[in-house]
Amino acid sequence: MLTPNFELKQTDRHVILEIKAPLANIARTELVADDFNVFFSSPPYYLRLKLPGQVRESLTESGTYDVDGGIFTFRLEKVIEGQDFEDLDLIGKFLFAHKKYQARPKIEVLDDVLPSSNSESEDEDEEQFWIAQQTVPAESPLTTPGYGFANKITGNGEALREEFYEIIELMDLEGTPVAERRLRREREELARFSDDHYLADFMEPSEINAIIEFKAPWEELLDNKLECKLTQDETEYLKDLGNRDYLLDAQAAKSALLSLADIVFAYAYNFRTFTGENTVESAWTINKLSATLSWFQTFETAVEVKVACMRRSLIYPLYRHYALSMKVLEDTVKILKLGRRQILKCLIDVHKLFNASEPRYLLNQLYITDYCIWLQKVSDHKIESLVKRLEEAPLTKVDVRLDLEELERAALMVLEEELEAVNAMLSNVSLKDDTSSELASSSGTSDEDSSSDSDETSGSTVDSDDT
Incomplete structure (x- = not known):
């Protein structure tokens, strides 16, 4: 049928x-x-x-x-x-759900519930939602670490890594507890960080400045206070993805929202750096920049998300500039501020890119499809609270832990020394020119005096002859 x-x-x-x-x-x-x-x-x-x-x-x-x-x-x-x-308009959420996904720990599934019972309550205390379980619970040695949306998938990690090594950086998927993934990821990132590439973009930012000044469509919507609407094609795309019920506890829902911000950042970076046009590198860029998609990372705080986004955007892509990455963070917040429909537009675009990228269709199966379905059911209140957390989360260059300030300071000192050397060289050239001019002037005066004396002598001789 x-x-x-x-x-x-x-x-x-x-x-x-x-x-x-x-x-x-x-x-x-x-x-x-x-x-x-x-x-x-x-x-x-x-x-x-x-x-x-x-x-x-x-x-x-x-x-x-x-x-x-x-x-x-x-x-x-x-x-x-x-x-x-x-x-x-979010028609996918009204389709009959054939499966129910739930995050561990197991909770009872009730079949006879109203459609709204799967959505988070508007009255749920926001602070309690975000501060609940700030530390990841210790995993049992008998428990295989999960991955995918809300860490709902377990097993087959070795086969997955062997077949999709191009897109998954986590080497030992089943042997690496969720709590250790960040540590391994950051060690790998530090080894990959290029001082020369970062400083080259830092010292010659003209091309990057043009990218920063690019006006993204979500900025125009916010500036003009316009509402984001799905197109008919996007609505039909959601229909084709089907529907599922998700029963997530508060911790799983929080982690899912934070990872959503991570994925949106990767999308926004690709959109801005290529000025809205997808390229053959777009799927790679989004996959690589998202710690969620490349390392199956889960997050506990908004600060963790921002740090991970900044680090990866300064290590892997073509343009590695702190101001550009900060601009993309602003893009991320603006996309989230526009609500579920704008986020869905981004996710649908990602879904299409991954479907067209041979190994990355797996990421749709593990993450993006579930996000497209789940997001239709998430309350606006939860998205607003995520925006608030991201805006309030502090971030400095020191937090990125790549010694950016020291690198920039050293580069500026070298530049200053080079400028001083050039100025000194130009000053010496100027002094030599002045000396040459004085010598030339002095020589000219002597010649004139000699010529004058010669004329006088000649005149006297003529007078004498006349006499």
Whole structure:
């Protein structure tokens, strides 16, 4: 059976369901609206939805079918007239969920729950959410370290590393506890850091300054106070990804949000440095810059995220400049400020890039697909709290732990010494020129005096002859 493309709209009294089904068997078409559930069948199409509010079939209106467009239109009555059904443009979240994913520790799955029960409560205390379990719990020697979205996957680590060595930098996936991944990653980063490359970009920033000044679309949206909207293609893309239920405890949800910021940073760096145009290097850049995607890193604080993003952006890509990386951090916050739809636009772009990059389709299976589905269900309040944490997290060059200030200071001292040497050389040249001018002037005066004396002598001789 095929899942058709569809669209949800609403009025105060109705939910309008439009289904595009050009190959439908109209004689065998059936629609059932029962409470929160909607079932549509018209071979070869089948659609099952779970709406955020209760609906029922209208007693006064029937469905219509546009033969030319191949579109069914159904008007379903709201049980509670005037109720606002939120996020109807995020259609993926309303599809029937075939699987339930949950992070450890195990929690009981309840089948008979309202659709909203999987979303985080707006009233949950923000501070408690972010400060809960600031340290990673010790892993049992019998527990295999997890990876993927919310660390929900275990096992097959060795085979995974052998087959996808190009994109996974963590060598011993199953033998490296989650808490040690950061330490190994930072040792590898330190070994890869190039003083010469960093200083070259630091001393000659003209090209980088143009990249920093580039106006990204999210900046224009914020400056003009415009709302971000998904295109029809993006909406259909979310539909094709399907739906799943995620039952995450507070710690897993927090880690997922922090890793989301890490992935968005990598996307924003690629977008800015290539001025909005993807290249053959884009998939590599996003994969490499994200510690989540390349090291299966999980984060505990916003500071950890910012430090990891800054370090990797100063070590691996073409442009390695502190001011540029700070600008990309600003981009990351702005993308998150615009909310789930802008973030989804970025993730959909990443998903397409990875699908077109032969080994990196795996990262879609492990992370990006789940993020696209889960993000549709995350409350705006949680995204706003993530933005607040990132804005408040302090960051200096010292925090990056790459001795950037010492390198810059040494480079500027060398430059100053070179300038002094050049000035001294120019000064010597000037002195020599002045001396030469004086000598030339003195020589000219002597010649004039000699010429004058000669003239006088000649004149006297003439006078004498005349006499």
